Amino acid sequence: MIHLFTDFGLEGPYIGQVKAVLARECPRNEIVDLFSDLPPFNAKAAAYLLAAYGPSSNQGDIVIAVVDPTVGSARDGIVVEINGVWYVGPDNGIFEILLRHSSCVARCWRIVWRPKVVSPSFHGRDIFAPVASWIAKGSGPETGSDSRFLPTEANKITQRNWPDDLPEVIYIDHFGNMITGLRGAMVGPTAIISIKGMQLQRHTTYSDVCKNVPFCYDNGNGLLEIAVNRGRADQYFKVGVGGAVSCTH
Amino acid sequence: MIHLFTDFGLEGPYIGQVKAVLARECPRNEIVDLFSDLPPFNAKAAAYLLAAYGPSSNQGDIVIAVVDPTVGSARDGIVVEINGVWYVGPDNGIFEILLRHSSCVARCWRIVWRPKVVSPSFHGRDIFAPVASWIAKGSGPETGSDSRFLPTEANKITQRNWPDDLPEVIYIDHFGNMITGLRGAMVGPTAIISIKGMQLQRHTTYSDVCKNVPFCYDNGNGLLEIAVNRGRADQYFKVGVGGAVSCTH
Amino acid sequence: MIHLFTDFGLEGPYIGQVKAVLARECPRNEIVDLFSDLPPFNAKAAAYLLAAYGPSSNQGDIVIAVVDPTVGSARDGIVVEINGVWYVGPDNGIFEILLRHSSCVARCWRIVWRPKVVSPSFHGRDIFAPVASWIAKGSGPETGSDSRFLPTEANKITQRNWPDDLPEVIYIDHFGNMITGLRGAMVGPTAIISIKGMQLQRHTTYSDVCKNVPFCYDNGNGLLEIAVNRGRADQYFKVGVGGAVSCTH
Numbered sequence: 230m231i232h233l234f235t236d237f238g239l240e241g242p243y244i245g246q247v248k249a250v251l252a253r254e255c256p257r258n259e260i261v262d263l264f265s266d267l268p269p270f271n272a273k274a275a276a277y278l279l280a281a282y283g284p285s286s287n288q289g290d291i292v293i294a295v296v297d298p299t300v301g302s303a304r305d306g307i308v309v310e311i312n313g314v315w316y317v318g319p320d321n322g323i324f325e326i327l328l329r330h331s332s333c334v335a336r337c338w339r340i341v342w343r344p345k346v347v348s349p350s351f352h353g354r355d356i357f358a359p360v361a362s363w364i365a366k367g368s369g370p371e372t373g374s375d376s377r378f379l380p381t382e383a384n385k386i387t388q389r390n391w392p393d394d395l396p397e398v399i400y401i402d403h404f405g406n407m408i409t410g411l412r413g414a415m416v417g418p419t420a421i422i423s424i425k426g427m428q429l430q431r432h433t434t435y436s437d438v439c440k441n442v443p444f445c446y447d448n449g450n451g452l453l454e455i456a457v458n459r460g461r462a463d464q465y466f467k468v469g470v471g472g473a474v475s476c477t478h
Numbered sequence: 479m480i481h482l483f484t485d486f487g488l489e490g491p492y493i494g495q496v497k498a499v500l501a502r503e504c505p506r507n508e509i510v511d512l513f514s515d516l517p518p519f520n521a522k523a524a525a526y527l528l529a530a531y532g533p534s535s536n537q538g539d540i541v542i543a544v545v546d547p548t549v550g551s552a553r554d555g556i557v558v559e560i561n562g563v564w565y566v567g568p569d570n571g572i573f574e575i576l577l578r579h580s581s582c583v584a585r586c587w588r589i590v591w592r593p594k595v596v597s598p599s600f601h602g603r604d605i606f607a608p609v610a611s612w613i614a615k616g617s618g619p620e621t622g623s624d625s626r627f628l629p630t631e632a633n634k635i636t637q638r639n640w641p642d643d644l645p646e647v648i649y650i651d652h653f654g655n656m657i658t659g660l661r662g663a664m665v666g667p668t669a670i671i672s673i674k675g676m677q678l679q680r681h682t683t684y685s686d687v688c689k690n691v692p693f694c695y696d697n698g699n700g701l702l703e704i705a706v707n708r709g710r711a712d713q714y715f716k717v718g719v720g721g722a723v724s725c726t727h
Numbered sequence: 728m729i730h731l732f733t734d735f736g737l738e739g740p741y742i743g744q745v746k747a748v749l750a751r752e753c754p755r756n757e758i759v760d761l762f763s764d765l766p767p768f769n770a771k772a773a774a775y776l777l778a779a780y781g782p783s784s785n786q787g788d789i790v791i792a793v794v795d796p797t798v799g800s801a802r803d804g805i806v807v808e809i810n811g812v813w814y815v816g817p818d819n820g821i822f823e824i825l826l827r828h829s830s831c832v833a834r835c836w837r838i839v840w841r842p843k844v845v846s847p848s849f850h851g852r853d854i855f856a857p858v859a860s861w862i863a864k865g866s867g868p869e870t871g872s873d874s875r876f877l878p879t880e881a882n883k884i885t886q887r888n889w890p891d892d893l894p895e896v897i898y899i900d901h902f903g904n905m906i907t908g909l910r911g912a913m914v915g916p917t918a919i920i921s922i923k924g925m926q927l928q929r930h931t932t933y934s935d936v937c938k939n940v941p942f943c944y945d946n947g948n949g950l951l952e953i954a955v956n957r958g959r960a961d962q963y964f965k966v967g968v969g970g971a972v973s974c975t976h
């Protein structure tokens with residue numbers, strides 16, 4: 230299964246063009262749109278989302294993870310393998326939190342291959358999708374000496390000075406729910422969570438509170454999320470991606 | 479074929495996560511996004527849309543129908559089978575109009591199975607998708623005694639006091655066209671249809687009227703729909719989902 | 728592979744309903760959403776996008792191209808074959824630029840077949856999708872005498888008085904980048920490109936310029952595109968689809 234995790238947008242041709250490459254190069258693979266609307270240009274938010282939403286334990290799965298504002302510059306493309314799951318994308322920190330949260334040893338490669346024709350503004354289609362299709366067909370970088378890839382190490386790829394848990398809103402969903410970069414399991418039951426000065430009760434699901442009441446909960450992927458029952462938390466709090474969340478233990 | 483009929487949003491990971499479960503549990507099934515952006519939290523609007531847009535005559539088709547604001551509460555999940563088509567979703571009235579409009583006898587089950595790990599806020603991924611995948615593989619509730627399901631009857635599931643036809647806007651599409659809960663076949667040719675005090679001519683397609691002229695027509699799934707040729711009816715009338723439509727015979 | 732190229736919208740049931748027909752009639756074909764959000768009702772913009780984004784060299788590929796504001800009127804549906812790639816859609820000029828830019832001879836047919844039940848407002852689902860599925864199964868119009876299709880010629884289908892290259896914005900993407908109807912290869916290196924009186928430097932990718940600086944570049948499909956590094960060009964210039972671009976040689 231190939232998961233697409235990008236800021237390319239649902240709109241327009243970009244996701245379709247990536248899928249067309251995959252369908253041509255490795256037909257009959259299941260392709261899943263994990264996120265197509267990651268916060269644009271925001272590799273940091275993507276890094277926390279990838280660590281929580283990646284298919285951490287499905288051997289052979291591939292994630293094309295592309296939030297890539299410096300596409301076409303000197304930044305490298307990389308392949309990361311953790312516990313049998315493969316990740317392909319730019320070397321800009323997008324894999325940082327995934328690598329840090331993982332207890333497994335990661336293997337890493339720089340992508341030195343270049344296609345004959347490459348758009349400087351669309352490596353997702355022209356480089357990362359072909360590399361993912363090779364991995365899907367079993368001819369990824371693990372098969373010995375390979376002029377397409379340069380082995381490297383997890384501590385040699387771009388390092389970011391980002392915290393293990395990020396007390397910020399990192400994604401606002403279709404319902405206006407605000408996903409934070411805090412893992413619920415790291416936030417103790419006595420922690421005081423607040424946003425814009427308003428303290429939030431912690432519950433398990435929407436109907437635990439009355440209509441239009443804000444609260445927070447551990448979401449379906451383990452991140453602390455702020456919601457309003459049958460309402461929009463983003464409008465309630467007038468907070469966007471990057472907005473600060475306070476969490477005091 | 480598995481149809482997804484939800485208010486999960488095109489954005490974000492939710493549809494992708496449901497598809498990932500289906501692709502893993504019953505690979506090679508065709509999965510179709512029927513609606514991903516049903517009016518949020520609005521099981522009533524969804525009920526009328528499902529009755530019109532469901533695959534009423536395709537034996538073996540499965541519809542995962544989830545508009546579920548009380549997910550994780552005491553409300554049950556149910557499976558409904560009508561004329562060889564299977565429906566999986568919450569017991570909150572979403573199947574009410576479908577059942578009422580159907581001339582076939584329905585079979586119904588409550589889902590008593592729970593997975594080892596379940597998110598209280600995402601039964602679509604954790605309960606309804608696995609159940610749908612079982613049905614797709616031929617091991618749904620019809621195969622005799624089954625600890626996963628509790629047989630029930632159509633008149634034992636949640637009943638709503640909703641009319642057979644709903645004189646309201648139930649969905650606004652990408653073009654600004656307003657779908658109503660009225661079946662065109664139930665609206666006689668002499669009926670007077672109006673919205674916000676403006677009477678609408680009934681035609682068959684957009685180019686039957688001049689540019690920027692509003693009208694109504696029986697849409698591709700038999701519901702009465704209000705449109706403006708090459709314009710947006712929602713902006714023309716400043717009406718949203720739930721807005722009243724008048725239909726006098 | 729079947730490519731969907733429409734203004735149907737990502738939202739709502741339309742793309743899903745077309746895919747359901749294809750999945751039923753020609754299962755296991757790869758279906759790719761090339762564009763689902765073409766500028767509504769705008770066959771002209773679509774014509775330039777199709778010429779640039781169509782799968783020009785993949786034998787057997789099929790494109791369902793539908794921007795069809797006069798659906799259900801006297802306008803015909805047509806099938807066009809160019810260099811082994813098949814196109815199905817309305818005869819309203821949407822194939823005009825593709826045909827003009829192509830160096831290959833095109834074969835054209837009018838679709839005279841009508842299904843028993845057809846929605847006057849949804850030929851994409853009821854006519855174009857079934858025709859595409861026939862082509863996918865190898866029983867398209869090329870197989871001799873055929874009561875479903877009427878052979879015609881490229882110069883007999885609707886002709887539009889549109890230029891070979893269009894100095895206008897024809898699509899605004901998810902990032903706010905503005906795609907123009909100008910082929911980069913036709914715009915010489917000394918050409919002066921400007922929009923709203925502001926002259927634009929030509930570069931190859933976003934990070935060639937500082938943050939928030941506008942520029943233009945040949946995009947991944949060869950069209951001249953206007954962007955702002957890490958910003959939104961559409962908001963920077965307050966220009967929408969149809970906005971004029973100046974290009975003086």
